[in-house]
Amino acid sequence: MGPSLVNEDPPLHTSRRQLIREAMVSPQRIEAVTPRIRALAGEYIDRFVSRGHADLVADFAWEIPALVAFAVMGVPDEDVEQAKTFSGRLALFTWGYPSEEEQRTLAAGMGQYWTYAKQHVKRRLEQQTGDYISELINAWRRPGNEELFDENYLVSTMMNFLFAGHETTTNATANGLRALLEQRDQWEALCQDASLIPGAVEEVLRYSSSVVAWRRVATRDTTIGGVPIPAEAKVLAITGSANHDEQVFPEPERLDVTRKNANKHLAFGIGRHLCLGAPLARVEMRIFLEELARRLPHMRLVSGQTFDYSANTSFRGPDHLHVEWDPRQNPVETDR
Template identity: 80%
Template sequence: MTETSAEPHRSQGAGKCPVSHIAAEFNPFADDYLQDPYAVFTRARAEEPVFFSPSLGYWVVSRHEDVRQVFQDPAFSASISITPLKELCPAAVDELVKAEMVMGPSLVNEDPPLHTKRRRLIQKAMISPARIEAVTPRIRALTTSYIDGFVRRGHADLVADFAWEIPALVAFALMGVPDEDVERAKEFAGRLALFTWGYPSEEEQRKLAAGMGQYWIYAKEHVKRRLEDPTDDYISNLIAAWRKPGNEDLFDENYLVTTMMNFLFAGHETTTNATANGLRALLEHRDQWAALCADPSLVPGAVEEILRFSSSVVAWRREATEDTHIGDVPIPAQAKVLVLTGSANHDEEVFPEPERFDITRTNADEHLAFGFGRHLCLGAPLARIEMGIFLEELTRRLPHMQLAEGQTFTYSPNTSFRGPDHLFVGWDPSQNPVPEDRP
């Protein structure tokens, strides 16, 4: 759910002086930006594709070519990717100390060569094609079950009743979280976006830090159980791979805990947001929804266009390790960089008519929704399968579904993860095409 967020403190600018209008006005926590960041993205690409934001203290990058460069160039480190955007206040630090929380490196915020070795091991142990294929029937069964729960009702919130639930259950089951812990674990994981990528007040930050401490304790206890009593879940598989000769020095128990925390968050947050964004886009573009309902073979292309058109991750962070350039703009060493992946996905130079939602777009898969290069999201294949199954089942059973009129969409105030808090829809259940779905 959306919480309030303080505006960032305006810091001393770096580099350009005077500051341009777009740089001075850039505020990813403002209401108009949260509602429609793409208007800002379009202006940035046209007026100043790389600019320094004095309020954030970050260089902001908006073009597809430049975003790809930052992801690929070893001069840009991933080290700050999951560092809290706002410096922790003393009360927040105290909460983390109480929990003995030690958030060290993880795949998300480390660089080669160690990243390369760890990624190879984790990918093989946890997210191989065979493991993804094995979980697909469970995704289908959960999707069917959740639609069963509201199909005769005639209305639903597709976030709370559907998109928030299934990816979480899948991710948590894969990590061995018992059913009775799922709600608690979801609550813990849900705080991570605001804690890391938001700009909360000190009191909000303290509360979020307390929740993060609880999340750390829970994940640490779960890893300890699996160290003592492994099963066939993903974290047990990773432990088994770690214990093989030659792998023991790759990481430690804290790394396992951090990996679990990140997987539980990323495994459901991004898919939840992408699904909600995509269903909103489809239902607002009735011709595209009708085409998809009529031809299920369009589902893979629809998934890619959703990821391009309304990304669940609209920005990510890097830090320059040396004096370098983005395009022709000089970037000093230690400069912080915010790459606008959502803007890159609407770049006119790559995607003709980028504001047109077209599920038959031939190059939609050139989007950067999952990042690019050495840090390409490991969970991308799982997210694509989940979204595809969701679309297949919803179009088959609820083709007459429509957005509820008069609803206002709200979004979590953070720089990176974007999806509506709610998505209310309605339909006439007497017109459900599957006879068993009618009241």
Template identity: 75%
Template sequence: MSSSLSEEPTVTTGPRCPVSHLAETFDPFTDPYLQDPYAFWEVARREEPVFYSPSLGYWVVSGYHDVRQVFRDTATFSAAISITPLKELCPAAIDELVKAQMVMGPSLVNEDPPVHTQRRQHIRDALVSPRRIEAVLPRIRVLANTAIDQFVERGHADLVADFAYEIPALVAFALMGVPDEDVERAKTFSNRLALFTWGYPSDDEQQQLANGMGRYWTYAKEHVQRRLQEPTDDYISELIKVWRTPGNEELFDENYLTTTMMNFLFAGHETTTNATANGLRALLEHRDQWDALCADPSLAGGAVEEILRYSSSVIAWRREVVKDVVIGGVEIPAGSKVLAVTGSANHDESVFPEPADFDITRGNAIKHLAFGFGRHLCLGERLARAEMRIFLEELTRRLPHLRLTTGQKFVYTPNTSFRGPDRLLVEWDPTANPA
């Protein structure tokens, strides 16, 4: 969901690095940054890889090894603020959440050890067991081809609305046990988190988003309660079974399950949609790479890794410093907030030679940090990789003559962390479709 910004972030005070020009020009909410953040980070890594942004109130870390340090050192860098709204909630937004009786508690993404460690194993086993992933792969391929069937003879499509938006949602909802009749309702709610949590909406926008979040919470709570009464073979039912195992009574509660469901529906839907759209744009803008993939479908796995490196859907995460630390040669005091820019790390020249080149045969693309690193490595990374690989295989098989529509403007939701075009217009000659 896109939104124009109608107010600027409040300027906060705090320590600064000696060099300040990058801090003064860093604006992740408007063009040209939204169009091409990587141009900014190329300069930042060279001139000031760690700097303080007074407009955000965050220390910004852009180098590969420094970002890995932030993720690896959970004793110094707490995940507690990961999904706290970047902009403080206005009274009207708070009222909307109160009306919905929304009680967003902790979840894996913003928990630290030891409780994170205790819960992660159970949540991981329930979500991404080999059995569950293998079972859903044929459905992903059927969904991909069903979507292509709807537009293959048309000669044009929006690969976000007509393809990349729909399928990850259906897969995520199926894993959660969301019934088919609820899919449209759940999709409407789940795309509201990016701007609400990582953006800087106006008060009016924030109130509208909070209203949607409240309705999303109500739906997720109803679904969890339904599964408490009638468990099935799905993710939430599996967590409920774990919770009801003797000795695990303190592991979860109902609010935790509701929060987990909300976060997974967003993560499993929004991030894969954005990654797919980013990847298709990159492939079609680098025609030699698209043609190579069409000629050799076995390159799809490598193409997925290079897409995640080159233009990942999650380009930054947030952490809170709990004790004084030095990172990148810069002293950061306890109590500070950090924006760890994974998108920049994935373009670090010291790790990825010629990082601005898009090469689906790149040997070390898999070293990217698109899914994070360490204890908070994304639990859905296997599923996301599988979905993207199948999408590429089916689109290149059925529409190898696909091309980007010329003259289109790519629009990105203004926020610090999630990135993908709202639309991706393509066209082709239907008479040239393969049999």
């Protein structure tokens, strides 16, 4: 893999980011993928709605963000089953402590995905079909942009898209659902009034973010909060802590889906590297909450379960989230 946007510096980062943003998360792209996200959420809920119990990670939040990423990149439907097998716990590979066995499985998956991404880029170089990779190729071919990328960078971009957009969104969804179901009055509030859901998305990102720390290297001597930081120092900024800063968020330990400034959180980072996928992640999380609140407002956490989180510096989300409900009480008649 070559370099990736998140580790690059201006001026190259600025020019590349501009083209990647236009191709990846333009308002038209988000609008086009929104019905697909809703359809996927609906299909997955169909599979378990009359069962009375589910693991909202394995049965819901794990696969959908990967499928959305594949749709945005233009992976053809017939390849999706194969592509799904490539996407393991990638965050564990780079940020955690995978066992030898896990390293083997993850490395094999990444190698297969790299090979697949190479083929996909080749196909799109020959024929563009309006997806993200096609649009990036079009942008690259515009006069003046030829120096910005090469073929290998496009393949890396496909790898990074899955790195950046899959587990982050899965974990954010699972953290959010756990927080809402544990503070049931907040869940019930948005079940009764769906207009609270966009604010709830911001609040759960603040309250229990899926990315809790991010790294920087100091480009010059500086002082932050009275702490001197020398040039070249490696800094791990605990953004999850900033999201609970009582000077910014009154009563930070309280989950409040009506909180006015919830969107001041740092879940998506800050500054020139601010998450490019934020508009997509926000739409996904909003739709997931809308569909679950509409069809399973009475679901509750299975009591007594323990929540496991993989050990790593930055990415946070439960491995499982078990919920249960009485299917006879399902509000949508065809779901009973």
